[in-house]
Amino acid sequence: xxxxxxxxxxxxxxxxxxxxxxxxxxxxxxxxxxxxxxxxxxxxxxxxxxxxxxxxxxxxxxxxxxxxxxxxxxxxxxxxxxxxxxxxxxxxxxxxxxxxxxxxxxxxxxxxxxxxxxxxxxxxxxxxxxxxxxxxxxxxxxxxxxxxxxxxxxxxxxxxxxxxxxxxxxxxxxxxxxxxxxxxxxxxxxxxxxxxxxxxxxxxxxxxxxxxxxxx
Numbered sequence: 001x002x003x004x005x006x007x008x009x010x011x012x013x014x015x016x017x018x019x020x021x022x023x024x025x026x027x028x029x030x031x032x033x034x035x036x037x038x039x040x041x042x043x044x045x046x047x048x049x050x051x052x053x054x055x056x057x058x059x060x061x062x063x064x065x066x067x068x069x070x071x072x073x074x075x076x077x078x079x080x081x082x083x084x085x086x087x088x089x090x091x092x093x094x095x096x097x098x099x100x101x102x103x104x105x106x107x108x109x110x111x112x113x114x115x116x117x118x119x120x121x122x123x124x125x126x127x128x129x130x131x132x133x134x135x136x137x138x139x140x141x142x143x144x145x146x147x148x149x150x151x152x153x154x155x156x157x158x159x160x161x162x163x164x165x166x167x168x169x170x171x172x173x174x175x176x177x178x179x180x181x182x183x184x185x186x187x188x189x190x191x192x193x194x195x196x197x198x199x200x201x202x203x204x205x206x207x208x209x210x211x212x213x214x215x216x
Contacts, residue, residue, distance in 0.1 A: 024050045036063065088119045088121065134152045150173075154170060160172075
């Protein structure tokens with residue numbers, strides 16, 4: 001007999017009591033097709049503006065098809081309503097007297113100078129990260145595994161694994177666990193286990209007994 005599991009390729013994984021799909025939660029990788037965006041299995045986006053025709057534009061508004069930067073999001077990431085990733089393509093040239101992007105409006109402005117768009121680099125989101133309601137992730141930050149980002153935070157700098165941050169700009173509130181436990185979690189990487197193993201050990205994964213998790 002086949003054991004039931006959650007299919008990461010299902011677009012709308014949450015079902016209502018009548019069996020219909022809840023339209024405001026989706027497995028994100030099935031809705032964004034962009035050469036520079038990578039999204040891990042079981043990462044979801046919950047937004048009460050959904051469904052929309054262009055999820056990428058809602059979540060990553062400035063990453064056009066020719067954008068040089070990358071957005072890489074790990075597995076089991078939880079992305080709440082109103083979250084946005086402001087990637088490097090949103091930047092304006094800032095080394096001159098004006099930041100106005102004259103060239104994008106065509107002639108006669110386009111040929112009057114050579115635009116040099118700043119590229120701060122890639123945005124990297126770890127695994128099992130919870131990004132709260134209307135948080136804003138600024139360009140080229142690296143967010144570690146297990147991080148929690150409070151609602152309406154503005155993340156401007158890298159965040160170490162298993163840290164809770166809040167505010168504008170976001171600052172560390174505290175570590176979720178002691179350093180020894182964090183190192184163990186980063187070594188275990190439960191999110192990389194086969195889904196059959198995860199299915200059998202959900203209770204241990206959501207608990208806080210590191211010794212039990214090590215025994216899986």
